[in-house]
Structure formats: structure tokens, C-alpha cells
Amino acid sequence: MSAKVTFDYSAAKSFIADTEIEMIEKAIEGAKETLLSKTGAGNDFLGWIDLPVNYDKEEFARIKDAAKKIQSDSEVLLVIGIGGSYLGARAAVEFLRHSFYNSVSKEIRKTPEIYYVGNNISSTYISNLIEVIGDRNFSINIISKSGTTTEPAIAFRVFKKLLIEKYGKGEAAKRIYATTDKAKGALKNLATEEGYESFVVPDDIGGRFSVLTAVGLLPIAVSGADITKLMEGAAAMRERCLNQPFATNDSLHYAAIRNILLRKGKSIEILANYEPSLHYVSEWWKQLFGESEGKDKKGIFPAAVDLTTDLHSMGQFIQDGQRTMFETVINLETPSCEIYIEEEEVDLDGLNYLAGKSMDFINKSAMKGTLLAHTDGNVPNLIVNLPEQNEESLGELFYFFEFACGISGYLLGVNPFDQPGVESYKKNMFALLGKPGFEKQREELLKRL
């Protein structure tokens, strides 16, 4: 593998003194030591660190076989999951495959259409999806580590019924793939009872760090992307994250710089991309950093923009609004496709000055121009270079961010591997729904509504 994911903060040098980097290095080394010696908070959720080189090969082969079966007997795959139980898969499928994956002809796509459900509670969304499936053959990958999350559980009820009505109970069970805890939870019990093929979310890997487990790998494999190469990319980045000294360790530098900027009042990080295929990578990243760092009244708020699209909606604020943000640009170095601007005989639209230039040259010029403008507007810009739109690069990128997130969380002094704050809305929702055991809370909440 030649090209690598790299981190470049040269455009932000005017915001950061060399001494600040020297001063934070010790703390970063300390956080790394805590992470790797597994002595910090949340140390029972560190299975992701060695995952790219230490995964269950038997299960990996089963994932590939299941993907082949789904490809051969289904026109549609439903991925039912929420948060870390679908964002990584969606990020990978949208980045690695066709921009219009579900709409492009089957001859081009070659693999089943993939729809994500169970990530909201909208009856319109679910009803419309039922219409999209129509009378076509479909399979379900239900993904829930806890096996009890309300959103995917509800969607699963609806689509399981549809499957049983279509195929009968026996055949339906062969079209349901459950990715969940190895031993406990409602979904595990159901899978055992009904005989669904099951895949494991390891005990020591939390949802937002699970993209390289069966959680992400089965849907990604169904889409036709190469999961072996994805793991190889992650393994290559793991090697560098673990073994490179601070001076040449890009992931550690990213963690260091964002924390230096936070200490200067830059409490919002905007992840920016110039390729629509990266939209869900940003959604995945938002959960990774948001759930890991946003606690104990601390954290950097992770936001994201798709550019140049959002320069025409959010650009004004980034350039000129409250000065509390910095920007991390994912720079896809080499696009998969290229288009050249042609010369027109009569230059009515005034674009002949671009004749012979590639679309990517124009895109990169927009990126460089924006980077300088935002820097001038007091928004420090960091760059993560992503070599290509392929599995190796994406595997590297996933691991780069995961490692930086663990380090950054320890630097902040939080447990980056729990998410206690997510429970509050659930308790209120259960009380309002009348779930047994929540009677007292229900009374109190109803008084407030």
C-alpha cells in the first residue's frame, strides 16, 4: 500500500505556537499509555484497538458467505439499526459504491439495493419504504448490540411480519440476519428461538467503534465492497498509530491540535468534505466524537458540512459568525472519476477560461480558496488527506479517527467509552408510552406537559 491517510495542520500554524505542541506532547503520551495499557476509564471497551489484526476469521468468512447468499436471493437488503449500529455501514457503502447506489441500474450496481431503517420512529418513512420494496425479494440485517433499542426493535417487528407474510415463517427466518450480543438481550433470544443466522458484537466494542465488526461488515460486504481490504487499511493505520513516535504520528497530532484549539475557545469542530460520498462518514464521525467526548459538561461539539454545497447556506456563518469554531477538511486527493470542461464556440456563460480544466481542479481550487478565506476569518483549518475512494483509504480513516478519539477523550479527562446521557430521553419516552415500571415518572412528566 503506497498512499496513506495523513494529517496536515500547516494552515493552522498561525493559531498554534510550537511551544503549545511541545507542552501537550507529554499529556498525549500519557493518554496513549493509559489507552494501550488499558488502565483508564472505560477500559473494558477497548476491543477496537486490536480488532484490525485480531478478528474472528471464522465469523469473517461467514459474513462473506451470508453476503453472497443475500446478493443471490435478494433485490433489497434492509439494514435495521441506529447510531453505531448503522452509521459505519452507511458511511462505507455511500463512500465506496456508486453515488446513486439504489437508483442506478442493476447492471451497473450488481448487488442488492440497501435501505436503512430503524433509525427513526417515522411511520411515513416506514410506510414509504414498504412501497419501495413492493413485491421484490428482500432480506433483513437487524443490528443491535443491546438488542433492546426501541427504534430498531419497532422497525424489525414491522418488517419481520412482512417477511413472514411473504415467505412463511421458515423461509423468513433464513432471510433474517441478526447482529447482536453473543449471549444476552431480547434480539439474541429471538435469534436463538427462531434460528436466525447470528453475528456477534463483541462485549468489549461499543456501538460507535463497531464499524469493523459484523455490525458494519455484513452490509458493506453485501454492497460489493471489499471488506478484506477495509480491514487491511485499518491494520496499516493501527500500526502507525501504535508505533510511530509523537513527531510523526498523525492521529496523535490531530488529537493534540484539536485540544489546543479547544483550550483557546474553539469549542465547535466542523468536519468538512468536498465529495458528497463522504456525507455519512461525517455522520459516523459526529457520533464517534459526540458520544465519546460530550459529557461531564465538557467536549468539542462535532458538526459537519458538505461543501461546496453548504458554502451557500452555512458559509456566511463559518466565515463571519461567532468565532468559536475550527474546521477539519477531509481532502479526497484523487477522485474516482474525472470530467473536463469543454470549450464552447460562443462564450455566453463566460466559462471558457476553464476550458481544458478538470472538475476536480475546480473543486480543489474551491477547497484551497475556502481554506484561506476561513483561516483569514479566524477559523483554524486542519486537513486530513484521504488518498483514494477505496477500501484501504477508508479503513485507515476509520481507525485514524477512532484512535484520535480515544486519546482526545482521555486528554479531556472523560470516559470516552460510555454514553450515560443517552438514557435520559429513553426514560421519559418509556414513561410517556406507559411502559411497565415507569408509572411514577409518567405521572410527574404528564404534569409538566
Ligand SMILES: O=P(O)(O)OC[C@H]1O[C@](O)(CO)[C@@H](O)[C@@H]1O
Ligand atoms: O446497538 P444498540 O444497542 O441498539 O445501540 C444503538 C446505539 O444506541 C446507543 O447505545 C445510544 O445512542 C449508541 O451508543 C449505539 O450506537
